[in-house]
Amino acid sequence: MDGLRWRTIGAAAGIVLALVWVMPNIVSFSENSWWPSKQKLNYGLDIQGGLHLVMGVDVDGVVKESTTRMVASIKADLAKDQVEGADVKTDKPEAGEVIITVANAEAKKKAEKVLSEKYPTTLQVVGSTDNSVTARYFDAYLTEYKNRVIQQAIETIRNRIDEFGVAEPSISQQGSNRILVQLPGMADAEKAKQLINTTAKLDFMIVSTEKTQQELQALIADAEKAGNYKMAGMKYSDYVNKLNADLKGKLPEKTVLYFEKAPNAASMEAGAIPFLLRTDTDLTGGALDDAFVGYDQYGGPQVSLHFNTAGATKFADLTGNNVGKQMAIVLDKIVKSAPSVRDRIAGGQAVITLGGGRDRNGMMDEAKMISTALRAGALPATLEQLEERRVGPTLGADSIAKAKMGAYIGAALIILFMLIYYKGMGAIANVSLIINITGVFALLTSFGATLTLPGIAAIALTVGFAVDANVLINERIKEELAMGHSLKVAIKEGYHRAMSAIIDGNVTTAATAVVLLYFGTGPVRGFAVNLLIGIATTLFANVFVSKVIVDQLMVKFNVKKLSI
Template sequence: MEKKGRFKRALLFLGTVFAILYIIPTFIPKGAIDEKNPDGVERLPSWYANIFSSRLGFGLDLAGGLELKYSVDYQTAMRKNVERWNEDLQYDLVGRLVEQDNKGLDPANQKNAKKFTDLERKAYFSAGDTQRFTSRVLSFRAMRITFVGPKAAEDQKLLNTEFIRKNVHEDAVLKAKGNNTFDIALPIKIVRKMRKEMVSQTLETIRRRVESSGLVEPDVRAAGATQIDIQMPGISASKKQEMRQVLGQTAELTFRIVDDTDTTIFSGIKGDVEAYSDCYGVTTDQCAQIKNLKAEAANNRRIGNIQAVKTADAQIETIQGNRKRKPTIKWCGPNVSGCFQNEYYVRADTKSELEGFVLNVLVSQNKIPADHIVGYEEYVERRYDGKKVGKKKWRTHYLFRRVQVSGERVKSSKVGYTSSQDLDIGANWPVVLLTFDRRGAKQFDKVTQKFVKKRMAIMLDDVVESDPVLQERISGGTARITLGSSGSRTQTLTEARTIVTVLNNGAYKAPVNKVEDNEVGPTLGRDTIEAGVTAMVVGMGLVIIFMLIYYRIAGVVANLALLLNVAYILAILVAFNTHLTLPGIAGMLLTVGMAVDANVIINERVREELRVGRSLRAAIQTGYSRAFWTVFDANITTALAAWILFRFTTGTLHNFAVTLLIGVICSMFTAVYVTRRVFEWMLNRGLTQIRF
């Protein structure tokens, strides 16, 4: 029995020594930062630091840093899925209609089926004599198909549950609406499941991006149903800006074909661009007034009333002169002054100005077909001899909506450099090199073969990073993103590294929108540390003095358990890389009080046993046994409350719950187990008088 007790005490002693050694680095911070030691000079002996190198991290309220909160826009992501399903369904449904009509087949050998062009397929669902059905997206979870024409009743039989689950989603529901119309929708239960998956995947992507940037103590967790909270304590100003850039980029990599054949969209919108420019930055009433004055000026110009034209122009200039920011949008085309690209496009100084024009004019007026989109590129205008003209601007690209190859097929990416043969960019310029997986390599090979001499847009989100002409088939399973040379080499290298980090750690499964961006300065952290430490030292000091005066030797044992309780809590926090915040310090103070309360209950129970005449050993054994359930009940209720806070809260409350939960476990261990082992050790050493 004595051997078993010695083993337990030895194990307890070794565990306590390990916990103390584990937390010592926390109280000896690193020295100044230099080139050899970017994290600071280690003040501990090297042999010691190699074994015990972990230090307790402090939260934003203590160390300062950056807190970002993003909202996951799952509805936009799901709508994109529905749009893609709509395109796939159109493609496959046309195939079934062709098969039903026995159209395009060689009667002599049906294996030699005629391959329809995209234009021929489009004729089946576009307005015209050959139209057989229409399909459109209703919402982020539903789409609608309507069969038209004399064969509508026969054609709709092709649309069954099996076909829908194969071409749309395995859980999609088909519902007849009458008049040859059908809705295809995802059930709410599936929507909630997909939302949860998107948030979870986005959270993991954010965590990988933060950790790959060299931050070893980030705190990334879900906050509610669709929000993600990222806390990065103690990071520098330059690192803050880098993290904003890394986390703010969705980085959905796609490869699309530039539509050079249909120039009617951008070639015929010169008037729309001028009208948008006239009304940029003014109110609706002022815009209407400008339009009326323009009409009057045009009419007076026709009849030769030059003075009236000048008056109208002056009034327009007065209205437009009060706007805070002047428009920079311009319509460009071949032989247009100031434009040097041999194509039609719209340009502006900022991307937001271009986006406003596209959304408020082209999209709202349905001037962009459903199978096309507009991409944006940052570039520097070049003359025909290759020399740069002016500063960086943004321009539009007219693209086919269909994604030929997606970023999901990219196996790896890295930063590379151009060779001396890259005349357009120059030698030794940073680029991003991509390697596709086996399936992606086959897709890329097929696409480059099909669209030789066409331009392929390599896009990150809605930004065209480069649009090279496919001079020949590319079958090596690799590609290159050229970032251009509009900025400095350092800026381009930083951008390339950011893109590589994002691509290698995955694109977001849904767009993210920043809802909070808070910086906490180090002055606030220093003040709160001093206040929290002072409160903890004063509180523990008063408790220690009270226990010594009231319980004497038993008070010494209780105080030892109290100090070990704090040491165990800190060791566990360090081991699990948990940040200590001001609410966390409050949680530690609360557990100190609970630990003392447990010792008071036990000591009073032992006193009662001594009063009825039991021996010291028997009184200690009986007192601990009878006090156990009282102490356990008090701690289990607190632990339950802490678990609820831990499970359903975020931020400071979450850290309070973590510290409180750890503290409850440690206080139970030190008050019930450690102190009892100490008393048993005293008794075994012949101590017969212990005052309780």
């Protein structure tokens, strides 16, 4: 009895949670509503329409640009070491190849020493003569560098798309030099393309201490109240521009107010940390050659920066004049990090430390995010539009209407079959099936997942193997009844003996879904996610909940006969 009571409570709790999560998709709740969850299910491009773009990334152009900067950097290093008659040129910039010519053999040794000391992991010597050295990017470095260019471009595009507030945009790499961008619900295609192709703006800015955090928060609250606006209801860039315009005269001269997203906040609106920044630092992403993840003496992740020759001088002066202060790294008016300057940093090399108190994976993720953001601003790749498709809302509505119709017809036939063939137990299976599908949509909503047509196909498949579980159970019960056992014993044995087949079938299906999730992309991954969720809800609803319902009928309502 106690076991049944707790199982009933567990089943009821699961059903209530599912209803709480799924109701916002059925009923519109206001922001001030008492309903605990207001999150709605996101719909993919194939359902609600939107914009489909394939962008070509000029990877070779970025490599050529990097090689050109490297030529200037090597020239400066050779001049600094007083290498006689040194000159640097490149005939194959797309391969990162440089040719260094010098006056004599002694100068050649000095040039080789400069390469081995300053570029040990970047350049390899591939040929030489009496007065020249030919060096080229390591193959592994060049491959990794090109991949980073793609990731930089993806990060840049994602920063742009966030301006629109598009729910669940899909931005992924295709091949070696293409990016697929899908924007569900996006109607303004021209504005989206213009924004995507805008170059990221990176700035290094000193944090001003003329106003405390409390004073900044008070100024922000007063400006929002006077202007009747909030960050949550505006694009971030529009909000920042309006806020700084409203605070003109109240903030110190040559300062600007930007924000950083709090580490645990889901969005900028949910946790924005204000920073008062000086605008007279004049150090931008154009001064940066590279940014990558490195490791400190204890193996902890950090971000290593490499400035070009002109940038190295500016950076040394900036850090030397602001020891003990914070230097904010700002990408598109968003503060990505604000490390403290401990000492003057000369030589064009710098490190951003991430501090402790967190797990290594969290620190590594932050280091990758900061380095990618820095490179996105410093090394913007030219994007060429290769393909554009606009999926209209009508087409999306038509697709989902047909998918719904197919799902409704299939579900109706299954429900009718279960009622006719299994009678009372079929009715219990149908109730469990409704709970099952409710649970699928509830979990998709709670995870913030995006529903696509392949996802709907997975839900339809869920209906199939959910009912299959009940068919196994009912057939086992019928076998037990045929052997002369009582209804109570038959139900107990039927569920028990069918469980191994149900577990085997669902485990093998789950294994297939995991493989699809790992190796698949786009729609295939969406199908796999929906399939895994369907397996979980099937085991809960069509096995656990259906058993609870039957036990309640047997024990609480003293049912002696149940048609099957």
